[in-house]
């Protein structure tokens with residue numbers, strides 16, 4: 001048995017979360033792969049955990065396409081989904097239903113929001129301006145919640 005964490009990340013938060021999650025999964029060997037640039041074969045894994053992030057309410061289109069294209073394959077695996085984002089209220093729970101089909105969401109073993117970070121070092125000029133205006137943050141801040149990642153790992157392996 002083995003587990004694939006397949007992530008896509010704009011400024012590194014979903015990537016960092018994947019690396020933390022890997023350290024918390026105890027039952028199987030874990031490979032972490034970047035959907036944008038790594039070579040991988042999802043058929044080789046019994047468990048697949050998908051990780052992505054929210055920008056202007058949406059997860060990366062490439063992750064949505066991966067889920068649609070691999071519907072049958074994912075139907076045969078144990079699947080988890082995490083999202084990194086900075087919104088924390090009830091509103092943020094809607095990010096799942098706004099971005100993925102309910103059929104896919106219902107078959108997930110575990111899903112969670114891990115929190116997120118604003119990484120000003122990796123934002124472009126426009127992103128910096130938008131984030132400063134909307135959030136009030138002017139410097140890099142991390143709200144990635146390790147407890148949520150730990151809980152995800154325990155539930156996924158439970």
Ligand SMILES: Cc1cc2nc3c(=O)[nH]c(=O)nc-3n(C[C@H](O)[C@H](O)[C@H](O)COP(=O)(O)O)c2cc1C
Nearest residue numbers: 009010011012013014053056057085086087116117
């Ligand atoms: C341009 C931009 C738009 C964002 N829009 C949202 C949003 O609509 N809702 C939210 O909760 N977080 C939003 N965020 C915060 C990201 O979800 C957060 O930075 C996340 O950790 C990014 O993960 P990544 O670096 O793996 O892509 C936004 C961040 C940026 C830079």
